[in-house]
Amino acid sequence: MAKITFAQKLRNLFSSAKIDGDFFEELTDLLVEGDVGAKLAFELTEELEDFCRKNKVFEQEKIIEELERMLCGFVNQADFDIDDSKTNVFMLLGVNGVGKTTTAAKLARYFKEGGKKVILAAADTFRAAAEEQLEMHGQKLGVRVVSHNHGTDPSAVVFDAAEAARASGGALVLADTAGRLHNKENLVRELQKIDRIACQKADEGCCRKILVIDGTTGQNAVRQAEVFNEAVGVDALVITKCDSTAKGGMVYAIGKELNIPVWFVCTGEKYSDLIPFDKIAYTREFLGR
Ligand SMILES: Nc1nc2c(ncn2[C@@H]2O[C@H](COP(=O)(O)OP(=O)(O)OP(=O)(O)O)[C@@H](O)[C@H]2O)c(=O)[nH]1
Ligand SMILES: [Mg+2]
Incomplete structure (x- = not known):
């Protein structure tokens, strides 16, 4: 930071x-x-x-x-025990431009290097060239990308990616989703539909909603967390852009208000700029110690 x-x-x-x-x-x-x-x-x-x-x-x-x-005392580290012999569906959610697609790619690399089977799902069928962006990452990383045509139903992409995971004896599906303003009701409803499919298709306890928060956002991040949490339930946060002007204090406010743990912190644009959240190290850095 x-x-x-x-x-x-x-x-x-x-x-x-x-x-x-x-x-x-x-x-x-x-x-x-x-x-x-x-x-x-x-x-x-x-x-x-x-x-x-x-x-x-x-x-x-x-x-x-x-x-x-x-x-x-206000924050916790999310620790998901990922069993890739099961069908896991992790969805990356968040408002526009926070770093969902980049984070999906970073997570794909991280878990692939950790020996897990990973599939990327291009469930952002809305933004121009979003599928191509994810496919480019998949190619660079050697990770399979499930994608459909632009403008189609994103829940169908998640459905197919989960099927592909099951057919290959289990995998971790990382689903990129479209950036949506947290106050747009129709987009929130669409997210609820994707969530329903993801949770139906994943094995029990293997469907997770990860909210990506831009670390430079400030207090608006708390509002984002409230709205996404109310819509689909947020299991963990990833805080991006901690390399720039991020001060990072919002994790404590979100932790206190909503008790959502933090999973990873991103510190740059490279695939390797992803570190598991460590509350002591993070807090020391926050306090400039
Ligand atoms: N410095 C820095 N830049 C980041 C980080 N994570 C993402 N970015 C940059 O932020 C910009 C947006 O990233 P994306 O991954 O496209 O964000 P997104 O949430 O998928 O955006 P939309 O799909 O348009 O909603 C890109 O220029 C990324 O390179 C980070 O941790 N640090
Ligand atoms: Mg994106």
């Missing part, structure tokens, strides 16, 4: 300030700036101030440790 200014500001606060009311006020402002959201930022600093008063803690290092512990 290249959030120089934000992390630097936190470091500056923790290294120079006296621990008084101003310190906690400034910390609240910085947590808001870090995309934790105002509500959670206030709660965190209030709790932290209480903790310091009760335990007579005045050292910056102890305070930041406590803050780290508190933040870590």
Whole structure:
């Protein structure tokens, strides 16, 4: 996460300030700036101030440790045990341009390298050249891509990809879907249809909905998570673009409000820029430690 200014500001606060009311006020402002959201930022600093008063803690290092512990309490790491002798269907969801297709390709490479059988499903039949984009990735990675003609029903693509997985003795199907605004009802209904098919075709407990969130989005990410979660139920998040101006605090707000774990973090455009989420490492980086 290249959030120089934000992390630097936190470091500056923790290294120079006296621990008084101003310190906690400034910390609240910085947590808001870090995309934790105002509500959670206030709660965190209030709790932290209480903790310091009760335990007579005045050292910056102890305070930041406590803050780290508190933040870590809001997020979890998603850990899916993928058995590729079964039919697994993982759908990548999210609003336009967050990195769904790139993430599908990165995940395909990651699991292929981990020895799993992987199939990519081009279930974005809406955006121009979306199928070609996924096919290009499939060719580069040596991963099979199931795709239909442009403009056809995306649930039929998921249906066929799941059939292909079953016919080959099981596989992990990674389904790319069309970017949709979370406030467009018809697109949400379409997603519910794809979800119904995916869950019917996958083996029990092997259908997962992965919401891709652009790490630079800020608090709007919480709203996205709420809407997708309400529509189809979100099992885990992938946070992309953590290499740019992402501050990353929204994972704590989403974790607190919706209890959705984080699966992977993306740190660039290359296939290898995908790392399993580690809440301690992520939080340390968030706090600029
Ligand atoms: N820097 C950076 N860029 C990324 C990352 N992930 C994706 N991108 C870029 O973001 C842009 C959009 O990525 P896509 O994968 O096409 O996004 P999408 O969600 O499939 O987009 P739509 O299908 O149009 O909704 C591309 O230029 C990607 O290279 C990341 O982790 N870091
Ligand atoms: Mg796409």
